[in-house]
Amino acid sequence: MEILQHLSESLQRGEDETVFALTRQAIEGGIPPKEILDSGLIAGMNVIGERFRKHEIFLPDVLMAAKAMYAGLDQIRPILEREGIPGLGRVAIGTVHGDLHDIGKNLVGIMLRGTGFEVIDLGRDVPPARFVESVERERVQVIGMSALLTTTMPVMKQVIDLLREKRLSDSVRTIIGGAPVTEAFAREIGATAYAFDAASAIARVKSLLGIR
Amino acid sequence: MSQIIRIDAAEIIPDEEAVLRAQGLRRGEPVDGRIRSLLEDTMAILAKEARPVSIVEEVSIEVFETVFHGEGRNADETLLGEVYPRSHGLALFALTVGEAVSTRIGELFEEREFALGAMLDAVASEAADRAVGACERWFLNLLAGRSPASPDDRVLGYSPGYCGWDISGQKKLFQALRPERIGITLNESCLMHPLKSVSGVLVGGLREIHVVDPDYPFCRFCRTHSCRQRMKSLE
Numbered sequence: 001m002e003i004l005q006h007l008s009e010s011l012q013r014g015e016d017e018t019v020f021a022l023t024r025q026a027i028e029g030g031i032p033p034k035e036i037l038d039s040g041l042i043a044g045m046n047v048i049g050e051r052f053r054k055h056e057i058f059l060p061d062v063l064m065a066a067k068a069m070y071a072g073l074d075q076i077r078p079i080l081e082r083e084g085i086p087g088l089g090r091v092a093i094g095t096v097h098g099d100l101h102d103i104g105k106n107l108v109g110i111m112l113r114g115t116g117f118e119v120i121d122l123g124r125d126v127p128p129a130r131f132v133e134s135v136e137r138e139r140v141q142v143i144g145m146s147a148l149l150t151t152t153m154p155v156m157k158q159v160i161d162l163l164r165e166k167r168l169s170d171s172v173r174t175i176i177g178g179a180p181v182t183e184a185f186a187r188e189i190g191a192t193a194y195a196f197d198a199a200s201a202i203a204r205v206k207s208l209l210g211i212r
Numbered sequence: 213m214s215q216i217i218r219i220d221a222a223e224i225i226p227d228e229e230a231v232l233r234a235q236g237l238r239r240g241e242p243v244d245g246r247i248r249s250l251l252e253d254t255m256a257i258l259a260k261e262a263r264p265v266s267i268v269e270e271v272s273i274e275v276f277e278t279v280f281h282g283e284g285r286n287a288d289e290t291l292l293g294e295v296y297p298r299s300h301g302l303a304l305f306a307l308t309v310g311e312a313v314s315t316r317i318g319e320l321f322e323e324r325e326f327a328l329g330a331m332l333d334a335v336a337s338e339a340a341d342r343a344v345g346a347c348e349r350w351f352l353n354l355l356a357g358r359s360p361a362s363p364d365d366r367v368l369g370y371s372p373g374y375c376g377w378d379i380s381g382q383k384k385l386f387q388a389l390r391p392e393r394i395g396i397t398l399n400e401s402c403l404m405h406p407l408k409s410v411s412g413v414l415v416g417g418l419r420e421i422h423v424v425d426p427d428y429p430f431c432r433f434c435r436t437h438s439c440r441q442r443m444k445s446l447e
Contacts, residue, residue: 014246014327058236060247063327070324098379100403103333110326125401149373150430180434 001031004040007072011044014064016071023072033079037116041072045114052199062111062199069114087118089209092134093144094122096155101148104178107198108144115202128159135163135172142205145191147178156181157189164190173208177201214269216394223346224264224309226255226338234334254332258309261316262336264343265394266307268351268414276302276413279388282372282381287430290376291439292413294424301355301416305369306391307343308409309336315406336408344369344410351414366419366446371412372402375439376430379403385411419446 003026010018019041026036048065051057080087093109095102102124112119120138122130134140143163145156156176163169173192176185186194193208195201206212228251229239237243243251271279276296280286286293296302313336320329348367356365372381382402386392389411396409404411415422423446426439 052236055236055238058247059330060235060250060327063330064246066326067324098401098403100401100407103330106321107326107330125399125403149379150375150434151373151379184432 001035001039003029004031004036004043007036007040008044008047011041011065011068011072012047014061014068016064016068019068020071020075023075027075027079033076033083034085036072037076037080041069041076041114042116045069045111049111049115049199049202053203059107063107066110066114073114088116088206088211089142090118090120090138090140091142091144091205092120092122092131092138092140093146094126094131095124095146095148096152096159097125097127098152098155099147099149100124101178102146104148104198105144105146108146108177108195108201111198111202112205115206117205128155128162131159132162132166132168135168136166140172142173142175142208144195144201144205145174145176147176147181150180153178153180153185156191160190175201175204175208214267214389214393217266217268217347217350219264219266219307219343219346221259221262221264224258224262224339224342226258226335226342228255230338231331231334234337235331250327250331251335253328254335257316257332258313258335258339261310261312262339263310263312264307264339264346265310266305266343266347267389267391267394268303268305268347269389270301270303270354271388273297273299273302275388276304279304279384279413280377280381282378282384285378285380287376287378287428289428291424291426291428292370292375292377292415295370295417295421296413296415298421299415299417300359300365301351301367301414303351303414303416304385304389304412305344305347305351305414306385306389306394306396306404306409306411307340307347308394308396308404308406309339309343310408311395311406313339313406314408317407340408340410348414351416355416362418364419365416366422367414367416368422368442368446369410369412369414371410376428382411385413422446
């Protein structure tokens with residue numbers, strides 16, 4: 001549909017006011033909200049994510065597109081909820097205990113929401129027990145942990161160990177990232193996945209949940 | 213005795229290249245108009261909101277050893293552990309770019325001005341690094357005024373939480389320095405508020421004492437290797 005193509009392209013250019021207007025127009029034109037979401041908004045964000053991974057665009061471009069995404073999503077979400085249409089999955093994210101640096105974690109949250117996930121943001125300086133609690137209480141499918149300090153990286157292992165201890169490690173995937181974190185470290189502590197940056201985090205979470 | 217130093221706002225103006233690199237742009241990459249405009253807007257916010265201030269206190273090696281030991285959680289071998297025993301002068305320091313900048317970053321994210329918020333975060337981080345540079349220069353001048361200076365004298369700042377110095381070292385550092393006097397507080401996890409604050413020790417000595425082989429066990433997990441840039445900056 002032409003309007004959804006237009007919506008996707010406007011989103012890619014970060015034109016939040018146009019995205020707002022086009023989403024409204026699409027809803028009023030009777031296009032099913034799930035289709036507006038998938039073929040307009042998420043389609044646009046997917047292009048942005050791909051271009052970011054290829055270094056064709058940069059973080060500010062992604063974030064301007066994310067703002068535009070929210071302009072559309074705010075109108076679609078209440079309708080989806082009313083109609084009981086589920087999101088792509090439920091993810092808890094947080095900066096681990098001992099670390100206050102949350103810019104990376106925030107970016108991942110923005111992009112996950114923009115891609116259609118339900119995100120439970122646990123904030124920063126999050127103790128291991130709170131991550132585990134999110135699995136028990138909020139039934140999250142993925143836990144995303146971030147650290148900027150080398151000295152707080154061991155907390156990520158504490159979370160994974162605690163999940164094992166509580167026999168929850170089969171029901172949740174873990175993904176870690178942050179400036180000092182590496183793939184080797186992720187393997188060493190038994191995390192399910194590692195993400196180099198926000199864009200790759202989205203791709204990894206999708207792949208962990210078998211979403212194409 | 214500690215000294216409170218108001219840092220001139222001109223001294224913390226970030227290097228635009230460094231900010232843009234933090235946003236993923238490569239050196240020399242053409243910057244499109246929208247990104248340039250975001251950068252200009254955040255520079256203006258920084259100029260308006262930043263209130264850079266530091267507190268510095270010169271300490272003996274013996275006093276610093278207690279601070280550095282902290283709660284005994286440092287790595288067995290640390291970069292700073294090799295450096296400070298060979299220093300000519302040591303000073304504890306803490307500085308902040310100010311509460312207002314950190315608050316504004318949070319507000320921008322709340323307002324969904326993500327790009328502006330992320331750019332301001334990068335600008336403020338770079339400004340905090342520049343403020344450390346201002347403190348380093350201040351201490352270098354202090355040391356130079358006291359004894360015959362060598363052209364090879366350098367001062368570098370080292371912070372808890374990095375290169376094997378455990379973050380718990382902040383507690384002892386705060387007890388000794390009391391940066392609450394300039395509005396910096398520590399939470400139970402040893403993290404500072406406002407967020408755009410830096411603390412640590414200024415180490416003065418010959419250039420060569422700061423040049424070490426970054427091959428510690430914890431280096432295996434480090435992706436930034438910023439120590440190499442710091443050593444390079446001494447040349």
